[in-house]
Amino acid sequence: MVEQARLRRFNEIAVPHLDAAYNLARWLTRNEHDAEDVVQEAYLRAFKFFDGYRGGDARAWILKIVRHTCFTWLARNRPAEVVARDDEEHEERTVAAQGAAPNDPETLLLQRLDSELLNRLIDKLSTPYREILVLREIEDLSYREIAEVLALPIGTVMSRLARAREKLQRAARGSVTPRLVK
Amino acid sequence: MTCKDTPDLVQAYADGELSGDQADALEAHLRDCADCTRLVEAQRGWQRTVRAGMTRFAAPDRLRARLAVALTEADEAIEAPPRQRAGWRPLAMAASLAFAVVASSGLTAYFTLPNEQDRMLDNVVSGHVRSLMANHLTDVPSSDQHTVKPWFHGRIDLAPPVDDLAPQGYKLVGGRLDYLDRQPAAALVYQRREHPINLFVVAAPTPAAGESKAGDGKSGDITSLSERGYNVLHWSAGGMAFWAVSDLDLGELKEFARLYQARSVAPPS
Numbered sequence: 001m002v003e004q005a006r007l008r009r010f011n012e013i014a015v016p017h018l019d020a021a022y023n024l025a026r027w028l029t030r031n032e033h034d035a036e037d038v039v040q041e042a043y044l045r046a047f048k049f050f051d052g053y054r055g056g057d058a059r060a061w062i063l064k065i066v067r068h069t070c071f072t073w074l075a076r077n078r079p080a081e082v083v084a085r086d087d088e089e090h091e092e093r094t095v096a097a098q099g100a101a102p103n104d105p106e107t108l109l110l111q112r113l114d115s116e117l118l119n120r121l122i123d124k125l126s127t128p129y130r131e132i133l134v135l136r137e138i139e140d141l142s143y144r145e146i147a148e149v150l151a152l153p154i155g156t157v158m159s160r161l162a163r164a165r166e167k168l169q170r171a172a173r174g175s176v177t178p179r180l181v182k
Numbered sequence: 183m184t185c186k187d188t189p190d191l192v193q194a195y196a197d198g199e200l201s202g203d204q205a206d207a208l209e210a211h212l213r214d215c216a217d218c219t220r221l222v223e224a225q226r227g228w229q230r231t232v233r234a235g236m237t238r239f240a241a242p243d244r245l246r247a248r249l250a251v252a253l254t255e256a257d258e259a260i261e262a263p264p265r266q267r268a269g270w271r272p273l274a275m276a277a278s279l280a281f282a283v284v285a286s287s288g289l290t291a292y293f294t295l296p297n298e299q300d301r302m303l304d305n306v307v308s309g310h311v312r313s314l315m316a317n318h319l320t321d322v323p324s325s326d327q328h329t330v331k332p333w334f335h336g337r338i339d340l341a342p343p344v345d346d347l348a349p350q351g352y353k354l355v356g357g358r359l360d361y362l363d364r365q366p367a368a369a370l371v372y373q374r375r376e377h378p379i380n381l382f383v384v385a386a387p388t389p390a391a392g393e394s395k396a397g398d399g400k401s402g403d404i405t406s407l408s409e410r411g412y413n414v415l416h417w418s419a420g421g422m423a424f425w426a427v428s429d430l431d432l433g434e435l436k437e438f439a440r441l442y443q444a445r446s447v448a449p450p451s
Contacts, residue, residue: 007257011315018249022241036245043249044256115235122236136197137233143199162193169228 010050014043017059020139021066027134028070030123034077042069060141060148067131067149074127081127113172121171129164136161183211188218196225243318247361250312299407299416302425305363307409310380310427313358313369319378320356320371330357330370338366340422342383343446347372352379352438362425372438379428379438386423404439406432415439419446 021042025035046053046065053061074081122130135141135149146161147154191208194200200208212219313319322333331344337359346354351374358369362382370381402417402424413435415426426442428435 007253008315010253015315018241018246019238022245023239026239032239032242035239036242036248039241039245040249040252044252047253047256113231113235115237118232118235119237133232133236137229138236138238143194143197158194165193165228165232168232 006050007047010047013053013058014046014062017062018043020059021062023138024063024066024131024134025070027122027130028067028127029074034073038070038073039066041073042066045069057145057148059139060145063135063139063141063149064151113176117175118172121168121175124171125164125167128160129167132157132161132164133168183207185211185215185218187211188215188221192221192225196222196229246318247312250315251308253315254308254311302363302416303407303409303414306380306382306414306425306427307412309360309362309367309369309382310412311410313360313371313380314378319358321358323356325354325356327354330354333357334359334368338368340368340383340385342368342370342422342424343442344370345442345445347438347441347445350441352441374428374430374434374438377428377430379426379430379435381442382425382427384423384425386418386421404436404443406436408432417443419443 018039021039022035025038025042026032029035029038042062042065046062122133125133132146132150135146141149143154143157143161146152147157150157152160188208188211191200191204195205195208212222322330324330324333325346325348327344327346331341334341334357344354344357348354352372353374355371355373355378358371360367360369360382362384365384368383370383372379372381402419405416407414407416412427412429413432415424415435417424417439424439424442426435426439428438430438
């Protein structure tokens with residue numbers, strides 16, 4: 001049975017990455033129901049074009065499709081969110097890749113930064129920063145894999161990642177510091 | 183390597199992405215430089231905090247189930263155009279829609295449609311395939327009938343007999359809650375060698391108007407069917423309808439059905 005073989009192969013290759021796919025969609029849409037719709041659409045699309053999949057990193061392949069589907073979905077349903085991207089890109093190009101240079105009260109900051117607050121702060125970051133943090137810090141993708149998912153050169157991946165971390169740190173400092181000064 | 187090189191490398195180093203040479207050079211510098219070491223430690227500490235704190239959202243089972251249905255349908259649509267299936271395709275779509283509705287809201291609907299057995303057969307096979315590919319064979323993985331049976335209590339309004347048939351070569355693997363044709367079903371999972379068997383149990387359908395035969399009450403005759411390469415056996419007993427499905431050959435599946443029936447001659451409920 002041809003059909004079963006194809007579906008079975010797809011299930012072996014794509015379904016193990018369903019959690020990663022859903023997680024990315026959930027962070028990008030910020031909503032569980034929308035994330036489910038997006039993932040289902042993405043998987044159906046992936047299945048449709050499965051013959052074009054020539055092996056290689058299956059997770060990167062599926063995440064790329066999920067991401068693409070997310071943006072199409074966001075553009076259709078929440079156009080306001082997608083617009084802000086150009087400014088960020090511009091800003092990013094002017095800031096050279098520099099590792100965050102954290103100073104000493106950092107340790108204190110980290111102790112105050114609980115998981116709930118952290119998630120809230122990341123949720124507020126703009127999409128390019130949010131997604132690169134999800135790919136790196138949650139999914140543990142290498143720079144190369146991230147470059148593939150985002151279709152960017154590795155240099156840009158590094159600078160955007162540095163920028164995302166810096167933005168997050170700044171936001172964390174902003175929201176935690178007032179509490180430090182009692 | 184000097185201190186002014188460090189900031190550019192810290193991130194990649196902490197991410198484990200520096201080349202061997204670069205990492206060696208940086209480490210050599212770090213051994214002599216407390217300031218740069220602090221920088222690296224701070225970066226690492228920060229990344230650890232973020233990694234530990236960020237939520238990873240797991241795909242809900244609801245999504246797995248509906249995706250499995252959607253993929254099966256997409257597959258059929260791609261590989262098997264019209265055939266004589268034209269008649270039931272809208273039904274299948276309606277059924278999967280209803281599945282999503284039922285699964286998400288707990289709403290149950292029962293419609294009497296023609297070809298009830300065909301529809302059920304299709305549902306049973308899809309349910310079997312879905313359970314295998316969504317990697318969700320059991321909700322309660324256990325070979326202990328005394329674990330599996332009470333698990334269904336409160337989850338479904340049925341108390342199907344659960345017997346381990348391992349001595350006879352049909353090992354009980356666990357149980358699962360499923361939906362078949364818009365109604366909740368208890369799925370008992372057995373295994374014969376490498377072949378899983380899903381035994382779906384649903385409340386026996388109330389006889390439709392004009393149809394006098396009630397399936398329940400009698401220790402049912404076994405009807406054997408097949409669909410998409412799977413063998414399916416169907417019988418009714420004790421107000422419940424049983425559907426056994428597997429890729430086992432018909433002889434063995436029949437043996438399983440007879441063993442199961444024999445063990446549940448005196449249903450405890």
